[in-house]
Amino acid sequence: MKNLPVNRKFKISGTADNVSKEEVRALLHAVDVLLCYHNVDNQNDQIHVKFVNDLYLGKTKCDGTCTGRYIDLEKKLSYDDMITAIIHEMVHVYFDIATGFEKITSTLTARIKKDVSRIANILVENTYKRAGYIAHTKISYAPKGRRKDYYDQDQNHSDYEGSAGKKYRAKKKGSEIDLFQDLFKKGDHNVDS
Numbered sequence: 001m002k003n004l005p006v007n008r009k010f011k012i013s014g015t016a017d018n019v020s021k022e023e024v025r026a027l028l029h030a031v032d033v034l035l036c037y038h039n040v041d042n043q044n045d046q047i048h049v050k051f052v053n054d055l056y057l058g059k060t061k062c063d064g065t066c067t068g069r070y071i072d073l074e075k076k077l078s079y080d081d082m083i084t085a086i087i088h089e090m091v092h093v094y095f096d097i098a099t100g101f102e103k104i105t106s107t108l109t110a111r112i113k114k115d116v117s118r119i120a121n122i123l124v125e126n127t128y129k130r131a132g133y134i135a136h137t138k139i140s141y142a143p144k145g146r147r148k149d150y151y152d153q154d155q156n157h158s159d160y161e162g163s164a165g166k167k168y169r170a171k172k173k174g175s176e177i178d179l180f181q182d183l184f185k186k187g188d189h190n191v192d193s
């Protein structure tokens with residue numbers, strides 16, 4: 001695997017007055033996940049996000065601006081306005097629609113804001129606990145002897161409730177068998193990859 005720098009997609013400079021660093025990162029990644037899921041990706045390796053004191057576009061004071069892969073945000077924005085501005089500027093960048101396409105950008109921002117917030121909430125919650133698990137995984141040594149694939153039963157517990165999972169569980173009412181565990185048993189997934 002290519003050694004990618006931490007947060008390769010986003011380089012954040014400065015801080016927002018009313019939104020934490022973790023929340024900013026979570027929101028940026030949440031928009032990225034949601035738009036990439038729908039095959040809208042940006043063509044840049046890295047997007048630069050900068051918090052600026054007294055942001056102007058020409059002579060007009062504004063919440064956010066973007067040029068290519070550079071996003072500037074007014075650092076003093078209120079909590080709610082900052083969340084809107086982050087999503088709004090990300091839509092501009094990912095669709096490569098510069099300032100001027102405001103109606104279409106604002107409309108999509110409003111439509112995806114709720115789902116982006118849900119994803120970001122999950123990312124923010126337990127940030128440091130998860131970072132600890134990930135750090136531990138990175139420093140783990142390869143086991144000695146023959147490398148046999150092994151699936152720990154712990155990993156089968158999940159809160160995932162996708163549409164397929166709901167239907168599946170409805171059919172299996174009363175069964176304790178977890179969705180993924182049973183799928184693996186049926187060989188729908190290759191466990192030896």
Ligand SMILES: [Zn+2]
Pocket residue numbers: 088092099100101102105
């Ligand atoms: Zn705009």
